[in-house]
Amino acid sequence: MEFEASLDLCSKIITIGLAGTFLYTTAATILKVKKHASAKISATLGAAILFAYLYGTHSYVVTDSELIIKQRITEKRISIKDIVDLQANPSLGITIRVFGVGGVFGYFGIYYSQALGFVNFYATQYKSLVFITTKTGEKLLISPDDAYRLMEEIKNRSFISEQQKEDS
Numbered sequence: 001m002e003f004e005a006s007l008d009l010c011s012k013i014i015t016i017g018l019a020g021t022f023l024y025t026t027a028a029t030i031l032k033v034k035k036h037a038s039a040k041i042s043a044t045l046g047a048a049i050l051f052a053y054l055y056g057t058h059s060y061v062v063t064d065s066e067l068i069i070k071q072r073i074t075e076k077r078i079s080i081k082d083i084v085d086l087q088a089n090p091s092l093g094i095t096i097r098v099f100g101v102g103g104v105f106g107y108f109g110i111y112y113s114q115a116l117g118f119v120n121f122y123a124t125q126y127k128s129l130v131f132i133t134t135k136t137g138e139k140l141l142i143s144p145d146d147a148y149r150l151m152e153e154i155k156n157r158s159f160i161s162e163q164q165k166e167d168s
Helices: 009-031 039-055 147-167
Strands: 002-004 057-062 066-071 075-079 083-088 095-103 106-113 117-123 130-134 139-142
Touching: 009 039, 009 095, 039 095, 057 147, 083 147, 130 147
Parallel strands: 117 139
Antiparallel strands: 002 057, 057 066, 066 075, 083 130, 095 106, 106 117, 130 139
């Protein structure tokens, strides 16, 4: 089952703002309107926007055995049997981006949360959050549009997985 991952208003504003800045610096460079506008600035902004677009989360898929976090260029797969804890809308406390993207096509990368410690974000909004802990101690934060339904699907499949083990 696939779950959408819509951008929140803040992320849309940041993305549009950065894209607008990119277009302005590119036009200024081409038209030589400003002395300070340079091709390097445009190239850097363009690369940043492209990176964020390609690695931004666009959906989540729950299969019989895996949670798949889909990005445009790659995907992260987590075995459902490896998920040990799910929490809806956890308290984050003060959150600092350590390495990642903070608003352009979502929020992804490594963040430090006062309440949760180091967390891998694969989110597109700061509402409808699901906090996942795996057997290996990996912590992930995702933001499907329907968080409770995604959690229900994972729990159902986890239960089925446990039943299959018992029947063997």
